Amino acid sequence: xxxxxxxxxxxxxxxxxxxxxxxxxxxxxxxxxxxxxxxxxxxxxxxxxxxxxxxxxxxxxxxxxxxxxxxxxxxxxxxxxxxxxxxxxxxxxxxxxxxxxxxxxxxxxxxxxxxxxxxxxxxxxxxxxxxxxxxxxxxxxxxxxxxxxxxxxxxxxxxxxxxxxxxxxxxxxxxxxxxxxxxxxxxxxxxxxxxxxxxxxxxxxxxxxxxxxxxxxxxxxxxxxxxxxxxxxxxxxxxxxxxxxxxxxxxxxxxxxxxxxxxxxxxxxxxxxxxxxxxxxxxxxxxxxxxxxxxxxxx
Amino acid sequence: xxxxxxxxxxxxxxxxxxxxxxxxxxxxxxxxxxxxxxxxxxxxxxxxxxxxxxxxxxxxxxxxxxxxxxxxxxxxxxxxxxxxxxxxxxxxxxxxxxxxxxxxxxxxxxxxxxxxxxxxxxxxxxxxxxxxxxxxxxxxxxxxxxxxxxxxxxxxxxxxxxxxxxxxxxxxxxxxxxxxxxxxxxxxxxxxxxxxxxxxxxxxxxxxxxxxxxxxxxxxxxxxxxxxxxxxxxxxxxxxxxxxxxxxxxxxxxxxxxxxxxxxxxxxxxxxxxxxxxxxxxxxxxxxxxxxxxxxxxxxxxxxxxxxxxxxxxxxxxxxxxxxxxxxx
Numbered sequence: 001x002x003x004x005x006x007x008x009x010x011x012x013x014x015x016x017x018x019x020x021x022x023x024x025x026x027x028x029x030x031x032x033x034x035x036x037x038x039x040x041x042x043x044x045x046x047x048x049x050x051x052x053x054x055x056x057x058x059x060x061x062x063x064x065x066x067x068x069x070x071x072x073x074x075x076x077x078x079x080x081x082x083x084x085x086x087x088x089x090x091x092x093x094x095x096x097x098x099x100x101x102x103x104x105x106x107x108x109x110x111x112x113x114x115x116x117x118x119x120x121x122x123x124x125x126x127x128x129x130x131x132x133x134x135x136x137x138x139x140x141x142x143x144x145x146x147x148x149x150x151x152x153x154x155x156x157x158x159x160x161x162x163x164x165x166x167x168x169x170x171x172x173x174x175x176x177x178x179x180x181x182x183x184x185x186x187x188x189x190x191x192x193x194x195x196x197x198x199x200x201x202x203x204x205x206x207x208x209x210x211x212x213x214x215x216x217x218x219x220x221x222x223x224x225x226x227x228x229x230x231x232x233x234x235x236x237x238x239x240x241x242x243x244x245x246x247x248x249x250x251x252x253x254x255x256x257x258x259x260x261x262x263x264x265x266x267x268x269x270x271x272x273x274x275x276x277x278x279x280x281x282x283x284x285x286x287x288x289x290x291x292x293x294x295x296x297x298x299x
Numbered sequence: 300x301x302x303x304x305x306x307x308x309x310x311x312x313x314x315x316x317x318x319x320x321x322x323x324x325x326x327x328x329x330x331x332x333x334x335x336x337x338x339x340x341x342x343x344x345x346x347x348x349x350x351x352x353x354x355x356x357x358x359x360x361x362x363x364x365x366x367x368x369x370x371x372x373x374x375x376x377x378x379x380x381x382x383x384x385x386x387x388x389x390x391x392x393x394x395x396x397x398x399x400x401x402x403x404x405x406x407x408x409x410x411x412x413x414x415x416x417x418x419x420x421x422x423x424x425x426x427x428x429x430x431x432x433x434x435x436x437x438x439x440x441x442x443x444x445x446x447x448x449x450x451x452x453x454x455x456x457x458x459x460x461x462x463x464x465x466x467x468x469x470x471x472x473x474x475x476x477x478x479x480x481x482x483x484x485x486x487x488x489x490x491x492x493x494x495x496x497x498x499x500x501x502x503x504x505x506x507x508x509x510x511x512x513x514x515x516x517x518x519x520x521x522x523x524x525x526x527x528x529x530x531x532x533x534x535x536x537x538x539x540x541x542x543x544x545x546x547x548x549x550x551x552x553x554x555x556x557x558x559x560x561x562x563x564x565x566x567x568x569x570x571x572x573x574x575x576x577x578x579x580x581x582x583x584x585x586x587x588x589x590x591x592x593x594x595x596x597x598x599x600x601x602x603x604x605x606x607x608x609x610x611x612x613x614x615x616x617x618x619x620x621x622x623x624x625x626x627x628x
Contacts, residue, residue, distance in 0.1 A: 188412035192472070195370050195404045196426035196479055197396055206425070210416035 019291055029283030036277055040095040047089035048074040052244065057084045063263050079265035081254060087265060090251055091273045097247035098277070101158060102228035105165035109227075110220050112166065113173025118204055118212065120174070121181035132178065138171035144233060151239040161240050165227050176219050180212035187211075214292040221285035225278045232274055248274045301384035302345040303483060303515045304369065304402075309378035311339040311364050334587045338364040339375070340539040343613075346483075351509065351516040353530030353547070355523060355562070357583050361539040362519045366485045369517060371399040400430065403476035407488035409468035413460040419446070419471055420456040427478045441478070449474040450504060466497035473504065483515040490525060502529055523566050527551055532619075535559050538586055538594040541613060545620040555622040558595045593625065601626055 021027050039046070049056050049072070056072070061084035064076045070086070078087045120131040150164040184190065185208070193203050232249025234240035236256075241247045246254070248270045255266025314335040317325060324330040338361045346352050354362045367373040369380060371387075380387045382398045390398060406412035413422055424442045427433045433441040443453035449470040460468055469489065476484060486505070490498040502525065508514055520526050526533055526547075533550045535543040535558065543556040554560045581598045584590055590597050596606040603625065611623040 188406040188408060189414040191367075191372055192404065192406060192412050192475065193414075193426075195372055195399075195402075196475070197400050198426055198429055202425060202429070206417070206421075207414055211414070 016291065020287055023287050023290075026283050026287030029280040029287070032276065032280035033284060036095060036280065037099065039092055040099050043089075043092035043096055047086070047092050049086040049089045051085040051090040051093055051246075059084050063258065063266070066265055078269045079263075081251075081266045082258065082263075087251075087269050090246060091248070091270055094246055094248045094251050094270060095273065095277070097158065097241055097245055098228050098231060098249070098274070101161055101165070101231040101241070101247065102224045105162045105169065105227045105231075106220055106224040108162065109166045109169040109223065110173050110216065113170035114177045114209070114212075114216055116170065117174035117177025117179075118181050118208055121178045121185060122200070122204055122208065128178075132175075135171045135174045135178075138168070139175070141168070143168045143230065147230060147234055148237065148239055151234060156239065156242045158241050158245060161231055161234060164234070165230055168230075169223055169227065172223065173216065173219060176215055177212055180215050181208050184208055184211045218285060218289040218292055221281060221288055225281040225285065228274070228278060228281075248277075302381070303348040303350070303383060304344075304346040304517075305381040305384070306342060306344045306365075306369065307379050307381065309339055309342050309365075309368060309375045309380065310337065311361075311368055311373060312337055312376045336586050337539050337589065338586065339368065340589075341378070342536075342539070342541055343378075344534060344541065344544075346515055346517060348482075349509070349513055349515055350532060351518055351530045353526035353533040354517065354519045354536060355521065355526050355533060356536035358521065359538075359583055359586060360536045361586075362536050363487050364539075365536070366404065366487045366517060366519050370402050370404045370485050372404070400479055401481045402483045402485060403479060403481040405469075405472055405476055405484055405486045405489040408492050409465055409472055410460070412472050413468060413475075415460055418457050418459060419451075419463075422460070422471060423456075423475045423478050426475070427480075430479060432478070432480060445474040445478045446471075448477065448508075450500075464497075465493055466500060469493060469497075469501055470504070473501075473508075477508070477512070482513065483517070485517045485519070487519045488521070489518075491520065491522065498525065505529060523551075523562065535562070538584065538589050540594060541623070542595065543620075543622040544613070545617070545622075549617065549620050553617070553620075555616050555620065555627065556595075556624050557599050557601055557626070559622075561598075593623075 020030075044050065049070075051057070058071050061070050061076070061080050062082045064070070064080040064084075066077060066079040068076050068079070070076055070080070070084075074086070076086055076088075078091075080086055081090065116131065116135070120128045123131075147164040147168050150167060151160060154160040154163070190203065190207055193207050198207075231240055231247060232252065235247050235249030236253040238253065241250055243250065251270035252267050252274070255263070255268070255270065259267055312335050315333045317333055321330060321333075325332055340361075342361075342365060344352075344365075354365060356362050364373065368375050382401070385398075387395050387398065420439075420442050423445050424433075424438050427441060428435065428438055439456075442456055446453045446456060451467060451470050451474060455463070460471065463471065472489075484505075490501050493501060505516065506529065509516065516529070518526060518529055530547045532544070532546050534541055535550075535556065537558050543550070543554070543559045545553075545555075550559065551563065554563055584594070584597065590607075592608045593599070593602075593606040593611050596602040599606065605625050609625070611625050613621045613623045614627055616622045616627055
């Protein structure tokens with residue numbers, strides 16, 4: 001157990017990868033994530049159509065069933081939406097938005113929350129209490145409600161969605177970081193660093209941070225999935241990304257109104273894409289937690 | 300000659316601060332006040348340049364707290380710490396920082412006192428680089444020099460702490476402390492976690508370093524044979540107070556305080572006649588509510604009425620030998 005937790009770098013890194021791969025399900029999740037990311041990156045090259053280019057859209061192709069020939073000559077493998085957009089292309093492009101929002105907001109929240117939590121634990125005393133009360137306050141608001149409120153005030157844009165998600169998610173990192181830092185602060189190497197009169201930034205970022213990373217990395221993976229879900233929810237409710245840059249959530253939302261008229265594919269396939277993405281991230285996150293979180297039982 | 304280190308009437312109390320609601324509850328009598336632990340109770344001590352002072356006592360007697368107060372890791376609640384005759388709290392911040400850098404600590408557990416995510420090079424090199432004792436250009440040479448001095452192979456400087464044995468890790472800890480060129484080391488149970496054969500190596504390293512670098516040591520240990528081996532003078536502590544202080548030979552041949560005598564009797568011996576252990580009666584009392592008068596009286600075979608009420612002062616009972624016991628009157 002100790003060998004997994006404390007050391008890093010190459011040799012133990014290799015061992016870590018081997019241990020990770022011992023779970024075939026987690027490995028499948030990882031492969032899926034890589035595949036999804038590749039699809040998103042190379043969307044312009046593999047999509048039959050650029051769904052953002054209005055010149056390529058033909059309104060006459062609207063709501064075509066899967067397998068129909070388009071007027072431009074290619075096949076709508078999984079159908080088209082009411083604007084005549086190829087759903088497959090729309091999903092590839094939508095994945096881009098979803099992943100950018102998910103990764104971007106999770107990473108930003110990670111940086112802000114971790115810095116906040118570490119500082120609170122290190123400073124201690126009344127300042128720590130005040131800082132953590134702010135975190136409690138933030139966590140006591142319902143996530144979607146506060147995100148909706150922020151977006152209603154700021155208006156729709158990808159940047160604003162990221163901002164809103166960061167604002168509602170950073171507190172989780174702060175709390176986890178503080179908890180991890182409190183245990184590490186009691187270890188003697190921190191006392192040694194203080195006795196050597198190392199500057200505060202060294203103690204915070206060179207001593208504490210690397211030793212608090214394990215639970216935070218686990219949280220980060222989980223929160224990426226959460227951020228993607230949140231973005232999809234917000235877009236579905238009509239307050240997320242603008243219509244010109246549809247994410248998966250917005251695609252589901254625009255297909256939702258045709259669900260009962262038999263045009264099921266507009267909502268169904270983006271839904272499946274979203275499900276698979278989140279499922280894959282969660283599989284990897286679960287495995288990481290098994291390996292990295294000291295509280296999870298080691299088998 | 301001024302002392303390298305002097306501690307005057309230092310006390311250290313630990314208690315949890317009450318919040319606003321708790322203070323209100325205490326005020327109207329709903330809740331008892333938070334208990335106070337007196338880890339150090341009016342301790343005075345002096346260490347001269349180049350001396351090795353051993354601090355002994357059972358666990359919980361405040362010896363580690365004393366070490367941490369001297370190293371500046373804890374703030375004394377009362378009393379003052381003097382370095383070379385100057386009070387720390389009267390120095391400017393800059394001078395106090397410099398003075399404290401001169402006192403370094405060697406910790407008990409070499410596996411938790413080294414950052415598991417840093418390479419030896421960074422563990423040893425970070426502080427001297429920050430304090431300008433070496434430059435980024437010369438850092439490798441400087442670190443190698445520190446490692447060699449402590450008996451480590453400089454080619455291992457890019458390894459992580461877990462790749463070393465316990466004894467080597469302790470050497471890394473010593474090299475890290477010496478890299479900032481201190482003249483005093485506080486060893487807090489520094490060999491307690493090591494095998495006996497490794498203990499001897501590390502103790503000899505301490506003695507060698509003392510000779511070469513003119514180091515002063517404060518050697519905190521519960522192990523009497525280790526203290527006898529390395530110290531010039533020994534201070535015996537019990538529940539936050541100093542009960543006896545004497546040069547090492549004197550203390551081990553003529554212990555005065557009943558507690559010291561009991562400690563010495565309790566130690567294993569190779570002499571077949573002395574194989575019987577006589578454990579000190581009872582447990583060490585809780586420092587939350589120490590006994591009145593002499594702290595040792597509930598366990599002392601010679602306790603009198605006076606010991607229950609009056610605190611004994613440290614008194615001279617021989618050359619450089621002081622003891623706090625009413626029996627000496």
